[in-house]
Amino acid sequence: MQIHTIQAGQTLYGIAQAYGTTEENIVAANEIPDPGRLVIGQTIVIPIVGRFYWVQQGDSLWSIAQRYGINYYSLAQINQIPVEAILPVGMRLYIPPLARPVKETNAYVEPMGGFVSEALLDASRRAAPHLTYLAPFSYEIERDGTLREPPLGELPQIAANHQATLMMVVTNLEGGQFSDEVGAIILNDQALQDVLLTTIIEEARRVGYSDIHFDLEFLRPEDRDAYNQFLRKAADRIRAEGLLISTALAPKTRADQPGPWYEAHDYRAHGEIVDFVVIMTYEWGYSGGPPMPVSPIGPVREVLEYALTEMPGEKIMMGQNLYGYDWTLPYVPGGEYARALSPQAAIELARDRNVSIEYDYVAQAPFFEYVDDEGNEHIVWFEDARSIQAKFNLLKELGLRGVSYWKLGLPFPQNWLLIEENFQVRKL
Numbered sequence: 001m002q003i004h005t006i007q008a009g010q011t012l013y014g015i016a017q018a019y020g021t022t023e024e025n026i027v028a029a030n031e032i033p034d035p036g037r038l039v040i041g042q043t044i045v046i047p048i049v050g051r052f053y054w055v056q057q058g059d060s061l062w063s064i065a066q067r068y069g070i071n072y073y074s075l076a077q078i079n080q081i082p083v084e085a086i087l088p089v090g091m092r093l094y095i096p097p098l099a100r101p102v103k104e105t106n107a108y109v110e111p112m113g114g115f116v117s118e119a120l121l122d123a124s125r126r127a128a129p130h131l132t133y134l135a136p137f138s139y140e141i142e143r144d145g146t147l148r149e150p151p152l153g154e155l156p157q158i159a160a161n162h163q164a165t166l167m168m169v170v171t172n173l174e175g176g177q178f179s180d181e182v183g184a185i186i187l188n189d190q191a192l193q194d195v196l197l198t199t200i201i202e203e204a205r206r207v208g209y210s211d212i213h214f215d216l217e218f219l220r221p222e223d224r225d226a227y228n229q230f231l232r233k234a235a236d237r238i239r240a241e242g243l244l245i246s247t248a249l250a251p252k253t254r255a256d257q258p259g260p261w262y263e264a265h266d267y268r269a270h271g272e273i274v275d276f277v278v279i280m281t282y283e284w285g286y287s288g289g290p291p292m293p294v295s296p297i298g299p300v301r302e303v304l305e306y307a308l309t310e311m312p313g314e315k316i317m318m319g320q321n322l323y324g325y326d327w328t329l330p331y332v333p334g335g336e337y338a339r340a341l342s343p344q345a346a347i348e349l350a351r352d353r354n355v356s357i358e359y360d361y362v363a364q365a366p367f368f369e370y371v372d373d374e375g376n377e378h379i380v381w382f383e384d385a386r387s388i389q390a391k392f393n394l395l396k397e398l399g400l401r402g403v404s405y406w407k408l409g410l411p412f413p414q415n416w417l418l419i420e421e422n423f424q425v426r427k428l
Contacts, residue, residue, distance in 0.1 A: 001421040002051035003385045003414075005359075006042045019046045031344065031413045039350045041357030041366070043385040045417045055091040068095050103395070103423040104402035106133035106167060106278065106317060109155065109409070116153030123408040124155060128162035130419045132402065132426050133211060135167035139203070140174065143185055145195030147203065156207055163427040167246070168209035170200060171216065178218035180260070187219070187226040197237050204243060210428065212238050213278070215248035219264035228269040235273050244275045251281050251303040251319075255310070271311025278404040279307055282321040287337045291327040291379045293365035295320065297390050304398055313399040320391055320403050323410045324382025342410035346382040357384075364390035385414040392422045402426075 004015060012023040012035050027035050029047040053064060061083065065072035076083045079093050087093075107127050109120055128134055136155050140148040147170070159166050172182040186192050200212055214234070219227060231247065238245045247270050250261045255268070270277050281300045285292040300318070307316050324346050325338035341349070346368075350357050353370035360367060366384045371377055395403060402423075405415075419425065 001417055002046040002048060003389060003418075004044050004046055005386070006038045006040055006044070008040050010038065012038070015044075015046070019048055019052060021046060021048050029413065029417060031411065033348065034351065037351050039347055039355075039357055041359065041368070042347050042350070043366075043414065045385050045414045045421075047417065050094060050096045053093045053095055055087045055089055055093065057089055059087055059089075061085065061087060064093065064095075069098060070096065097421075100422060100424045101396060102426050103400075104132040104276075104317065104426050105130060105419060105423075106135055106402070106404040107131055107322075108135045108137045108169065108405065108407040110137040110407050111151045111153070115151050116155060120409050121154055121158065123411075124158050125162075127408055127416065128158055128164045130416050130425055131162070131164045132428060133167040133404075134159045134164040135169050135213060137407065138169040138171040138173060138215065139200075141170060141172055141182055141186055141196060143182060145186065145189075145192035145199065147196070147199050149203065152207065160208070165210045165428045166208055167211045167213045168200065168204055168207070169213045169215055172219070178216075180218050180220045180223075183216055183219040183227075183264075184223055187223050187230050193230060193233060197234055201237065201241055201243075204241070209243070211244040211246055211275075213246045213248065216264075217248070217250065218260050221260070221263035224264040224266055227264055228266055228273070231270065231273045245273075246276045246278065247274050248278045248280060249307075251279055251299075253302050253306045267307055267310035271315055274315075276315045276317055276401055277307075277311070278317045278319055279303060280319040280406070282319050282406065285325055285381050287325060287340065288334075290331045290333075291325070291329070291338070291381060293360065293363045293367070293381045293387075294324060294383070295387075295391070296360075296363035296365055297387075297394065298363065300391065301394055304394070304400065308398060314401050316398075316400045317402045317404040318391065318395050318400055320388070320405050321383065322405050322407060322412050322415065324380060326378055326380045329377040329379060340410075341380070341382070342412060343383050343415075344411040344413070346380050347384075349380065359386060383412065383415075385418060388415050388418055389422075392418060396422070 016023045025047050030044045062072045065075045136150050172179050174182050235245050249265045252262050281303050282295040285294045323340050327338040350368045355368050355370045357366050357368045365387050367381045369379045
């Protein structure tokens with residue numbers, strides 16, 4: 001497969017001809033709603049085996065082969081040219097598929113309103129073939145150690161049909177917010193912990209969960225050690241049942257990072273205790289904050305490189321957002337919240353407003369600006385095939401376990417194409 005960025009004057013017909021495929025294949029793969037109205041700067045994934053490269057000034061067979069990690073003798077043979085050939089600028093070379101490392105993938109799915117909508121079920125069916133884990137969000141801890149369970153609908157059957165392992169997400173959410181009080185009550189009462197763990201194990205057996213995932217956030221700093229001790233206790237009981245245990249961690253860059261989201265999350269202890277962690281490397285740009293990329297590559301790298309000083313890469317799943325935000329300008333702290341939207345919706349918005357999509361190569365993130373019908377200026381930061389590929393390259397470079405998505409239900413077809421292009425997804 002190959003990522004292509006739409007340039008002025010290009011048509012799907014011309015693009016299909018250049019890559020040796022058909023318009024129909026491109027439209028179907030990228031779920032393009034209006035093929036006759038492409039957006040300048042929009043990225044599409046070309047559904048071909050391998051990819052093509054057009055020779056640029058200064059290229060050699062050796063330098064191109066180095067860029068794609070293949071032997072330049074093989075590259076010459078595949079393209080039926082002499083090894084010593086001088087390559088003319090503009091010549092098209094075929095690059096064969098690269099080796100795909102085995103990685104794990106997870107996606108959270110969050111039913112709202114007390115039931116699992118058909119849209120969420122459909123999104124889960126489409127994603128499940130590309131997932132190691134499917135994680136219904138979430139089981140909320142009650143103050144008596146019992147659980148408030150989420151609606152599941154057909155999610156367990158969808159996971160089973162596609163060999164996706166069910167992840168049981170346990171949170172300290174209360175009233176829609178992470179509660180430090182709930183955390184403190186559970187983490188400091190051994191009897192309540194026993195009730196909680198018994199309830200978790202019984203539910204895991206009933207539904208068929210294979211991983212127990214603790215997402216305890218906004219904990220009191222003084223509960224850091226209590227959380228670690230609870231995880232040790234939980235790990236013993238959970239592993240005795242033949243189950244995995246994992247946790248979600250806030251994106252830290254140092255062990256003593258201050259703030260209520262960070263201080264109780266002990267990277268080194270989690271790395272020692274649990275089977276793997278999901279690091280929430282997103283929400284730098286968030287609905288209530290100033291406009292910026294949701295997961296810029298620099299801060300993401302900084303968090304993951306710190307994590308690698310505390311635990312091995314095979315225990316780290318990189319968090320990745322499946323959404324962007326539309327901010328009204330000028331940004332006013334405490335003012336209007338940004339609207340979340342899917343990558344697919346962002347492209348359609350740029351098309352409808354007749355604006356080009358730009359790309360920030362430092363942040364590795366696409367964005368565009370537009371004016372609404374009332375004359376208000378907006379900026380949209382979102383994800384596209386280029387930004388996702390940049391994260392996948394980082395994941396491979398750092399030797400991480402895999403990637404975890406927040407959350408299903410926001411259409412992004414290019415992401416799933418690139419998962420299959422880059423990785424062999426492990427099925428447990």
